[in-house]
Amino acid sequence: MxxxxxxxxxxxxxxxxxxxxxxxxxxxxxxxxxxxxxxxxxxxxxxxxxxxxxxxxxxxxxxxxxxxxxxxxxxxxxxxxxxxxxxxxxxxxxxFTRMTRLELDPKGRTAWAEPGVTTARISEEARPYGLFYPPDPASWRTSTLGGNLGENAGGPLCFKYGVTGDYVLELEFVDAFGELHHLSRQAYDLPGLLIGSEGTLGLITGVRVRLLPLPRHRATLMAAFPEVGALAQAVSRAIAQGAVPARLEFLDPICVNAVEDYLGMGLPRGHALLLAETDGDDLEVVQEELSLVEETAEGLGAKVQKARDEKEAEALWRARRSVSPALGRIRPKRVNEDIAVPRSHLPQVVQGISALGEAYGLVVAQFGHIGDGNLHPNILFDPKRESEERVWELAHEIARVALRHGGVLSGEHGIGLMKREFMREAVEEGTLEAFRTVKAVLDPQGLLNPGKVLP
Ligand SMILES: Cc1cc2nc3c(=O)[nH]c(=O)nc-3n(C[C@H](O)[C@H](O)[C@H](O)COP(=O)(O)OP(=O)(O)OC[C@H]3O[C@@H](n4cnc5c(N)ncnc54)[C@H](O)[C@@H]3O)c2cc1C
The missing domain is CATH 3.30.43.10 (Uridine Diphospho-n-acetylenolpyruvylglucosamine Reductase, domain 2)
Known part of the structure; x- marks a missing residue:
């Protein structure tokens, strides 16, 4: 035997x-x-x-x-x-990609979704009822609700409508002991604690989100500025005067040139672009708000093009959506940074980051949700010719620029592994200790996504 x-x-x-x-x-x-x-x-x-x-x-x-x-x-x-x-x-x-159950309650204007439901699907299924789900990360056709909750994802619409966490009414999750919890956002807002915790405190198995009525009207413009400083100033001024655009997106001249090379749609090369969209049910108010942005932009030297209909608006937004593939043609690889700074600091931050890129001899393209001061400086590189170590060094220097200007390490992409060690510079030691205490209570064995977020 x-x-x-x-x-x-x-x-x-x-x-x-x-x-x-x-x-x-x-x-x-x-x-x-x-x-x-x-x-x-x-x-x-x-x-x-x-x-x-x-x-x-x-x-x-x-x-x-x-x-x-x-x-x-x-x-x-x-x-x-x-x-x-x-x-x-x-x-x-x-x-979680097999947990894709989605139930709409159009009368209650809510939806119950399992974590594998893709972000875009909620708005697609809500549309026939005249409803939509506002959080709209650019990745929304692939990204899932679980991942959106893990990162508290935002998107272009977040300036007016807020981010994922603002739409959560109830959250269901399995804790590190295998217990199931189904909670609303009342006393001890545990759902709030889980949102943005990047899978380190519990496994989300379902969520009830709020839906909003689709706005009846939209108006879109594109403003081309000779330089980024004036663009940032225009954004601050228009907002200070009471404009609340639904979307306010920014492309620096590197992005504009790349998109023009890619799409050939007649974008003004060498300029910084601002795309603004206002929306609402009252057409007059929608147009007034857009005029506020238009006049402010023109006052600061911009050339403004207003979309005459949905088709033209769609073409302008296509330019924004094409930034990622367009940049991919400049260099094969990139590190997509994600910082958020007070709007008033945007001109210095954008210029400081461009100067850093030049000092490192690397191409840094910048775009982002400028209404929230959320920038995505992208370091483009070719690993065959450019040192990856220096790319990461530069990424860390970019994060330091944000911190020096009173900003935060991440606007919407999270800390994960990439920025974990940086938490020491960004967060007080006492606060880090409080985070560790929360983690130790909810996950004493350290089983849930260990090594993420906390240094
Ligand atoms: C081209 C492109 C554009 C992007 N644009 C945006 C943008 O505009 N705005 C934005 O915010 N982000 C953007 N992102 C980043 C990314 O798409 C978002 O962070 C998104 O929320 C991730 O969703 P996912 O399903 O891919 O999650 P994953 O990447 O799979 O996971 C993200 C995090 O969530 C955790 N997680 C996943 N599911 C669960 C669960 N069920 N329970 C607990 N934790 C869970 C994971 O552990 C991980 O920490 C973009 C990415 C790309 C590639």
């Missing part, structure tokens, strides 16, 4: 996982490979990838992970830009 092979821990876990999840546990190298990445970083191969289909399965998985002391890394679409969904050694990735 042969000696019976004692299964290693990994083998025992694998077999338990198979029993619980059948073919929805991925164990082969080829299947697990894609789950090493988000849109910016890559980590080691996970021990396994599990695709739960219900809250009960998530609970069972947490209990299994707890028993074996295995880290769990929640994941939506992996479109994150700070490494939040990137696994560490020996972790199990929990991919």
């Amino acid at each position: 042969g000696v019976r092979k004692i299964p290693s821990l990994a083998e025992a876990v694998r077999s338990e996982l198979r029993t619980l999840f059948g073919p929805r546990v991925l164990l082969s190298r080829s299947e697990k490979g894609v789950y090493r990445y988000d849109a910016i970083l890559v980590g080691p191969e996970p021990l396994a990838v599990v695709l739960p289909e219900s809250r009960e399965e998530v609970q069972a998985l947490v209990r299994l992970a707890r028993k074996h002391g295995l880290p769990l890394v929640p994941r939506g679409a992996g479109s994150g830009l700070s490494g939040g969904a990137v696994p560490e050694e020996g972790a199990i990735v929990v991919a």
Whole structure:
């Protein structure tokens, strides 16, 4: 009789996982490979990838992970830009892409969504009822509600309408002990604590979000400024005078040139562009608000083009949406920074970042949700010719510019792995200690997305 092979821990876990999840546990190298990445970083191969289909399965998985002391890394679409969904050694990735139930309550103007529902789907399904879901990250066709909640994602509409967290009425999550919680935003606003916690405090299994009536009218303009300083000034002045555009987006001359090379739509090369959209039910008010932006921009030397109809407006917004692919033609790789600074500091911040790029000899293109002071300086590089180490050094210097100007490390992409070590510079030690205490209470074994957010 042969000696019976004692299964290693990994083998025992694998077999338990198979029993619980059948073919929805991925164990082969080829299947697990894609789950090493988000849109910016890559980590080691996970021990396994599990695709739960219900809250009960998530609970069972947490209990299994707890028993074996295995880290769990929640994941939506992996479109994150700070490494939040990137696994560490020996972790199990929990991919929520099969939890896609969506129920609309048009009368109550709410929707109940499982975490794998894509962001755009909510507005698409709400549209026939004259409703929409405002948070609109540019990645909304792929990004999921779970990932949006993990990062408290924003988008162009967030200046007027707010970010993901502003639309959460109820949140359902599984804690690090495998217990299920279904909470509204009352005493001890635990949902508020989970929003933006990047999967480090609980696994979100459902959310009830608020929907808004679709505005009846929209008006859009594009203003071309000879330089960025005047553009930033125009934004501050128009807002101070009472304009509340729904969208206020900015492209620096590098982005404008890149989009023009890509689309050939007649954009004014060498200029900084401001795209503004106002919306509402009263056409007169919508047009008045846009005129406020128009007059302020012209007063600061801009040439303004107003969209005459939806088709023209759509063409202008296409320019903004094409920034990412257009920049990809300048250099094959990029690091997408995400900082937010007080609006009044924008001219110095934009200029300071351009100067840093020049000093490092690297191309830095800047765009973003300028109404909120949220900038995305993108460092473009070719790893064959330019040192990746210097690129990251420059990314950190850019974050320091934001901190020096009273800004924050992340406007909407989160801390994840990318900015974790920077938390020491950005957050008081006492506050970090408070964060660690919260984490230790909710996740004493440190199983939920370990190594993220906290240095
Ligand atoms: C081209 C492009 C444009 C983008 N534009 C924007 C933009 O305009 N605004 C913006 O805010 N972001 C933007 N992003 C970043 C990214 O799309 C957002 O952060 C998005 O919210 C991530 O969603 P995801 O489903 O891909 O999440 P993932 O990247 O998979 O995960 C993000 C974080 O959430 C956690 N998480 C995922 N699911 C759960 C869950 N069920 N429970 C608990 N934690 C969970 C993960 O652990 C991770 O920490 C952009 C990205 C790209 C590539």
